[in-house]
Amino acid sequence: MAKSKNEIKIGDRVVRLELPASVAIRHEITRAAAENSTRALFAALGACWRGAGRPAAKYASNGYNPLRYGGAVYDELHDRDGVDAAELWTAAGAAFAMIAKEWIGGDEVDDAVNFTDSDPDSDR
Secondary structure, eight states, X not given: OOOOTTEEEETTEEEEEOOOSOHHHHHHHHHHTTTOHHXXXXXXXXXXXXXXXXXXXXXXXXXXXXXXXXXXXXXXXHXXXXXXXXXXXXXXXXXXXXXXXTTSOHHHHHHHHHTOXXXXXXXX
């Protein structure tokens, strides 16, 4: 199966990633990264995942708390058979980048995700 820009392989399936409809959820997940990046990335993955295999964890049943939700998504996906940890982290990073680009400039997000600097003359 061919993958589009918003599709990523996790285990034996290709997952479609889409921004959550709720601006509040997108903003909460982005802000949560300052407190716990692992949980924020997996909250993003759960919130962006569309289609088959989506984690059973629900944002609402986790108290609308992105860190609690991210932990539930991470635990659930980590325990699935046949899912490679590297694929999970790649998918979580892609989902978070999709959400974060809405609040932070796209170049800055790409730099952080890829550990690069789009402006090599900067003092960062």
